[in-house]
Amino acid sequence: MTEMYDITIIGGGPAGLFAGFYAGMRTAKTQIIESLPQAGGQVAALYPEKMIYDVGGYAGIKAANLAKELEKQTRLVGTEIRLNETVVDIQAQADFYHVKTNRNEYDTRAILLATGNGAFNPRKLAVEGLDHLEDKKIYYHMPDVEHFENQDILVAGGGDSAIDIALMLEPIAKSISLVHRRQQFRGMERNVQHLQESTVKVMTPYLINGVREAVEGIDVDLKEIGTEALKATHFDKLIVNYGFTSSNKIIKGWEIDLTQEHRMFAVDSLMHTNMKNIYAIGDGVEYPGKLRLIATAFGEGPIAVNQIMNDLYPGKRGPVHSTSMFEK
Numbered sequence: 001m002t003e004m005y006d007i008t009i010i011g012g013g014p015a016g017l018f019a020g021f022y023a024g025m026r027t028a029k030t031q032i033i034e035s036l037p038q039a040g041g042q043v044a045a046l047y048p049e050k051m052i053y054d055v056g057g058y059a060g061i062k063a064a065n066l067a068k069e070l071e072k073q074t075r076l077v078g079t080e081i082r083l084n085e086t087v088v089d090i091q092a093q094a095d096f097y098h099v100k101t102n103r104n105e106y107d108t109r110a111i112l113l114a115t116g117n118g119a120f121n122p123r124k125l126a127v128e129g130l131d132h133l134e135d136k137k138i139y140y141h142m143p144d145v146e147h148f149e150n151q152d153i154l155v156a157g158g159g160d161s162a163i164d165i166a167l168m169l170e171p172i173a174k175s176i177s178l179v180h181r182r183q184q185f186r187g188m189e190r191n192v193q194h195l196q197e198s199t200v201k202v203m204t205p206y207l208i209n210g211v212r213e214a215v216e217g218i219d220v221d222l223k224e225i226g227t228e229a230l231k232a233t234h235f236d237k238l239i240v241n242y243g244f245t246s247s248n249k250i251i252k253g254w255e256i257d258l259t260q261e262h263r264m265f266a267v268d269s270l271m272h273t274n275m276k277n278i279y280a281i282g283d284g285v286e287y288p289g290k291l292r293l294i295a296t297a298f299g300e301g302p303i304a305v306n307q308i309m310n311d312l313y314p315g316k317r318g319p320v321h322s323t324s325m326f327e328k
C-alpha cells in the first residue's frame, strides 16, 4: 500500500497553492500535484510579466512574483509540491481514492481539484517524429544549465522567457542563437535591449521548418517568413520556448464520474462535487455567481479544506488564525 494522504490537491495554480497552504495550517497531510515543472498555473505560465492589481494586500504585484510568494507560503507549512506530474486517473476505492499520475501512484482520503482550464503542457514544434530527441537534443523545459556548457545552442521563441534563456546561457554556451518568426520580439523593452547588447545571434523572421538528428547534434532548417528561402543550420541542442497550452482531455479519461456544467466541475456553496470527499475550486468550477479571479480562488480553498477536515476528523479543532500558528 502506498502512503495515505489526507488531501491531494490536483493543480498548482493560485487556487491549489493557497489551498495547500491552508490545508497545512489545518495540519492535514497534503500534497499538490502539478503537471508543469513550475508552480503558479496561468499566472506563471501565461502572463508572468503582467502586473496584477486586484489581489488583496498588494497595490500591484508582478504575476511571476505572486506565483513565487504563493509557492513560498505553501512550502512554509510542509505541504508537498510535486512538479512535472500529471494526474491521468482517479479511481474510487472503499473509503479513499487511488490517484495515478504519469510517474507515480498515491492513495488519498480526499481530493481537491484545482485544475483550472486543464493540465498545461509546452507548445511543441510542428515537426513529426522528434519524440526520441526530447530531453536529449530538444528541450521544452529548461534542465540545469550545465547541459548546455560549451555547446552551440539554438533557442526558439519571441517572448521574455525565450530571451531570458538565451541571455542566461550566453556566458556558459559556446554560441547562442535565437530564432523568432517575427521581426520584433514580444519581450519587455529592457530585455530586448539586453539582447541587442549581447553576443546572442538573432535570426528573424524565421521559423523552424525541419529538424533532423545528426551524428552529433541536430540539423535545423529555417524558413524565412514570407519567402520560400530555406537556411540550413546545425546546433548541438535546441530549446523551444513557444509557451503553453492547457487541455482538459486527461480529465475526461478519469474513472470517477464527476458532474460538469459548461465543462467545469459543478460544486455547491461548500465547493463539494457530486462525489464524497471530492471538492473543487478555482477557475475549473461552476456555481451561480462564480468569478474567475485569483481573489475568489483564495476564498474557495479554505472553505473546501475546512469541509474536508470536518468530514475526515469530526472532533478536530476548527480553523485558527495564522498568527496563532506562526507567532508563539
Ligand SMILES: Cc1cc2nc3c(=O)[nH]c(=O)nc-3n(C[C@H](O)[C@H](O)[C@H](O)COP(=O)(O)OP(=O)(O)OC[C@H]3O[C@@H](n4cnc5c(N)ncnc54)[C@H](O)[C@@H]3O)c2cc1C
Pocket (backbone or CB within 6 Å): 010, 011, 012, 013, 014, 015, 016, 033, 034, 035, 036, 040, 041, 042, 043, 046, 047, 050, 051, 052, 053, 054, 085, 086, 087, 088, 114, 115, 116, 117, 118, 119, 120, 121, 250, 251, 281, 282, 283, 284, 292, 293, 294, 295, 297
Ligand atoms: C492573460 C490573463 C490575465 C489575467 N489577469 C488576472 C488579474 O489581473 N487578476 C485576477 O484575479 N485574475 C487574472 N486572470 C485569471 C487568473 O489567472 C485565474 O483566475 C487563476 O489563474 C485561476 O487559478 P487556478 O489555480 O484555478 O487555475 P490555473 O491558474 O489555471 O492553474 C491550474 C493548474 O492545474 C494544473 N493541472 C490541471 N490539470 C492537471 C492534472 N491533470 N494534473 C496535474 N496538474 C494539472 C495546470 O497545469 C495548472 O498549472 C488572468 C488570466 C489571464 C489568462
